[in-house]
Amino acid sequence: MKELIRKYHDEIISLNDFMADNPEIGGEEQEASRRMVELLRRHGIPVEYPFAGMETAFRGIINKGKARKAAILVEYDALRGLGHACGHCASGSISILAALVLNEVRDQIPAEIHVIGTPDEEMHGGKVPMVKSGVFDGMDFAVMIHMSNKNALFSRFLALDAYKFTFHGKPAHASSIPWEGRNALNSIRLFFDAMDMMRQHLKDDVRLHGYVVKGGDASNIVPHHTEAEVLVRAEKREYLDQVSKWVMDCAQAAALATRTSWSVEEIGEKYDSLRRNISGEKILEEIYTELGLNLVDTSSETGGSSDIGNVSSVCPAFHPYLDLGKDLNAHTEEFALAMKTNRTHKAISLGGEIISRFVMDVYNTPGAREEILKEYGGDGDE
Template sequence: MKKLIEKYHDQVIAINDFMADNPEIGGEEYLSSKKIVELLEKNGIPVEYPFSGMDTAFRGVINKGKSRKAAILVEYDALRGLGHACGHCASGSASILSALVLNELKDQIPAEIHIIGTPDEEMRGGKVPMVKRGVFNEMDFAVMIHMSNKNALFSKFLALDAYKFTFEGKPAHASSIPWEGRNALNSMRLFFDAMDMMRQHLKDDVRLHGYIVKGGDASNIVPHYTEAEVLVRASKRPYLDEISKWVMDCAQASALATRTSWSVEEIGEKYDGLIRNIRGEAVLEDIYKNTGLQLVDTSNETGGSSDIGNVSSVCPAFHPYLDIGKDLNAHTVEFAQAMKNRRTHRSIALGGEIISKFVLDIYNTPGVLEEIEEEFKRRKE
């Protein structure tokens, strides 16, 4: 396998560096997806592009016609304002490398391998409509790897709701006739204060955070329109649904108190928490250790959110982490700046190797796939 990693290394690193230099936010990854598709097709992997109703999604298939199926997920969207500060250029490149390697080893795999380009993980969640359209229904499992500041098998992803809240009042001169106005900024302030007061009565896994996108137009005008983006998270979807309803009550109460009106719209898809699969993680653990990587236990840590949680509701899904530097934290300028350094390039090669070995081990170790499937069914119940 090392020789195959070396064979495709430079091509994949070039893709990573191109994406790092040309970050594209979710739904607009036209250059990135085109480059990836061209590389896959150049190396003999047929690709459907666009795919699943999304212009920047794609699906390549290795071993077409086999009854078994598995998915390797490719992410490539950047963050608004920060570029590839979540490292999707590198994470996606590791998935691409594994696809190229497995295409060479396809005779050893009794299954179709689907390389699925999943746009817009950061905000709207491109995997979610794929789940709804049944893309993952027949998959034995789905896997990807994510760059981080540690090596870990699992992240406790939280279910997520994302909203845009608006309050509308009435403008007036803030000095001469303020009584004629209705202050939408006061509505927004009350709304954020009400959410803060909720925290005392919420379980430890809940996260409420947001920011005011627009707070008014001028200091001498009663603010008549305000807008905020708010994210609500919790470990379990049923409890999150309760909390989101409570947040709506806070918005309604704030509008009533200030005699303004309010509205809300969802930003993107609802994310579910990631369902663990310990048997599959054991396969990953052996690969990490045999590769000489030291693992960190993250089972009690709370992470962010990802649309791979929705994938895990229909098939076993794996989202391990790979260290690119312990001093680096995702969603920072420093993380984005590290995407083209030697350490990240090395981790892309390691990631491609880990995913490739994971697929091969699951399909070539008697009983493992059946145990993974049994655990998946048990945890879903």
């Protein structure tokens, strides 16, 4: 397998470095998706592109016609303002590398391997409409690897709701006739204060955060149109629904107090938390250990959110991490700048080997696939 990793090394590193230099935000990943698709097709993997109603999504299938099936997830969107500070150029390259390697040994795999390009993970969640349309139905599992400052097998992803709140007031000259105006900036300030007052009475896993997108037009005009982006997270979807309802009450109360009006829209899909699967993690642990990678237990740490949580609602899903160095934290400029370094290039090769070996081990170790599905609650029988 290492020989196959080396075979595709230069092409994969070129892909990663191009994406690092040319970041594209969610839904706009034209060049990244095109280059990934061209690479897969060049090496004999048929690809549907566009896919699932999304212009930058794709699906390649290895071993088409096999009864079983599994998915390798490919991410490639960048962060607004920070480029590939989440490392999707590297994690996406890992998945493509694994697909090329597995295509070489496809005769040893008794399953279809779906290589699924999933756009816009950072904001709108491209995997969610795929889940809703049945793309992952019947999968034995889905897997990808994310970059981090530690090696870990599981992330305690939180369920997520994302909203844009708009407050509508009435403009007036802020000095001569302020009483004629209705201040939408006051509305948004009260709204954030009200959410802050919620925190004392929320469970520890809840996260509330956001920012003012628009606070007004001029200092001498009573602000009549303001906007805020707010993310609401919690470990359990049922509790998150209650918290989000409370946030709506805060917005309504702020508008009532300032005699303005308000509206809200969802700015992304609702993310679910990630279901854990210990049976699959044991296989990953053996691979990490054999590769000399020291693991950190992150199961009790609160993480971010990802649309892979929704994938785990219909099939076992795995989202392990690869260490790029303890001095690097995701969603920072330093993380983005590290994407073309030797340690990231080395991690890409390691990641491609981990996913390839995981797929092979699940299907070629007696009982492994069945144990994963049994723990998940599905049917592991033939």
